[in-house]
Amino acid sequence: MMESLSFNKEAIVSSPEITRKSWLQRWLLRVIPYAMNNEKSATVTKTKAKTTNRSSKQIRWENFFRNALVWIAVAMVVLMLGVFVTLCIQSIPSFKALGLKYLWGRTWDPVNEVYGAWPFLIGTLLTSFTALIISIPFSFAVAIFLGEYYPNGWLSNFLRNAVELIAAVPSVIYGFWGLFVLVPIVRKLESGIGAPPFGVGIFSASLVLAIMVIPYAASLSRELIRLVPSHLKEGAYALGATRYEVIMKVILPYTKSGLLAGVLLSLGRALGETMAVTMVIGNSSAIPSGKFFLFGPGNTMASVIANEFTEAATTTYLSALIELGLVLFLVTVVINMIGKRIISRFTNE
Numbered sequence: 001m002m003e004s005l006s007f008n009k010e011a012i013v014s015s016p017e018i019t020r021k022s023w024l025q026r027w028l029l030r031v032i033p034y035a036m037n038n039e040k041s042a043t044v045t046k047t048k049a050k051t052t053n054r055s056s057k058q059i060r061w062e063n064f065f066r067n068a069l070v071w072i073a074v075a076m077v078v079l080m081l082g083v084f085v086t087l088c089i090q091s092i093p094s095f096k097a098l099g100l101k102y103l104w105g106r107t108w109d110p111v112n113e114v115y116g117a118w119p120f121l122i123g124t125l126l127t128s129f130t131a132l133i134i135s136i137p138f139s140f141a142v143a144i145f146l147g148e149y150y151p152n153g154w155l156s157n158f159l160r161n162a163v164e165l166i167a168a169v170p171s172v173i174y175g176f177w178g179l180f181v182l183v184p185i186v187r188k189l190e191s192g193i194g195a196p197p198f199g200v201g202i203f204s205a206s207l208v209l210a211i212m213v214i215p216y217a218a219s220l221s222r223e224l225i226r227l228v229p230s231h232l233k234e235g236a237y238a239l240g241a242t243r244y245e246v247i248m249k250v251i252l253p254y255t256k257s258g259l260l261a262g263v264l265l266s267l268g269r270a271l272g273e274t275m276a277v278t279m280v281i282g283n284s285s286a287i288p289s290g291k292f293f294l295f296g297p298g299n300t301m302a303s304v305i306a307n308e309f310t311e312a313a314t315t316t317y318l319s320a321l322i323e324l325g326l327v328l329f330l331v332t333v334v335i336n337m338i339g340k341r342i343i344s345r346f347t348n349e
Contacts, residue, residue: 147225
């Protein structure tokens with residue numbers, strides 16, 4: 001419409017008819033641009049109004065969404081601080097009665113009011129890291145098999161569902177399975193190598209934990225392996241690399257930070273496991289020693305709390321158990337911080 005209203009002023013001025021009629025010339029020169037400007041102004045006004053209305057609505061939703069995210073993040077921080085503060089407050093009687101020697105004490109004797117967390121700290125770290133060492137090869141093997149060799153098809157779907165089902169099974173089921181199936185096998189192994197045939201102990205608990213944490217690293221690693229850009233792998237194949245070389249020199253280096261994150265997730269799961277470990281670890285307050293220390297009975301911080309919390313008859317006893325939970329909380333935080341530092345270093349490299 002604007003193009004149809006456009007005109008050439010010089011043509012109007014030079015026209016014989018307009019020259020003879022100067023009043024018509026002046027009228028056209030004044031009226032037509034005025035009408036065009038009015039039409040442009042009306043169109044711009046309508047466009048601005050629509051844009052302003054749409055933008056203000058979008059801005060309101062954007063502000064609401066951003067504020068909601070901020071408040072959720074703040075709530076998570078407050079929740080973690082609340083847990084930490086609660087554990088600290090409830091541990092005050094134990095702090096006053098035992099002091100720092102609680103952390104290094106090797107004796108746990110509720111009858112004589114002697115409490116030391118060192119055996120349980122060692123038992124927790126020993127079972128968790130042993131389980132991690134056992135589970136890592138299986139986790140990465142499952143991830144590579146499902147992510148690179150068989151990413152699709154009925155076999156891949158079946159194995160993926162089976163791995164995810166392992167994570168969904170309640171820990172008490174693993175405890176029963178370990179107690180009735182795994183412990184007799186470990187007892188025969190101990191008899192064969194000359195170790196005391198307890199059956200239950202650190203090694204049995206580590207095996208159960210290893211099975212339980214495999215899905216966490218395997219699932220995350222599988223997804224990361226599938227996300228490796230195809231042009232990187234195709235370039236390696238074009239240079240004559242075998243599939244093994246592509247996996248070792250392209251896929252694993254590309255996904256190393258994510259693989260370490262999966263390992264860290266598995267470690268966090270192992271540190272906090274309670275019921276399954278309680279059923280097969282032997283529940284001994286002594287520190288395993290000797291050349292067969294892995295096969296000896298022990299205890300973890302979580303299993304001690306689960307076993308004795310309802311039996312705590314005195315304030316100091318109850319506070320000592322809560323302080324044990326505080327130590328477990330701090331150990332988990334410190335290990336996660338160290339793990340994130342390692343992941344950051346590998347990522348920067």
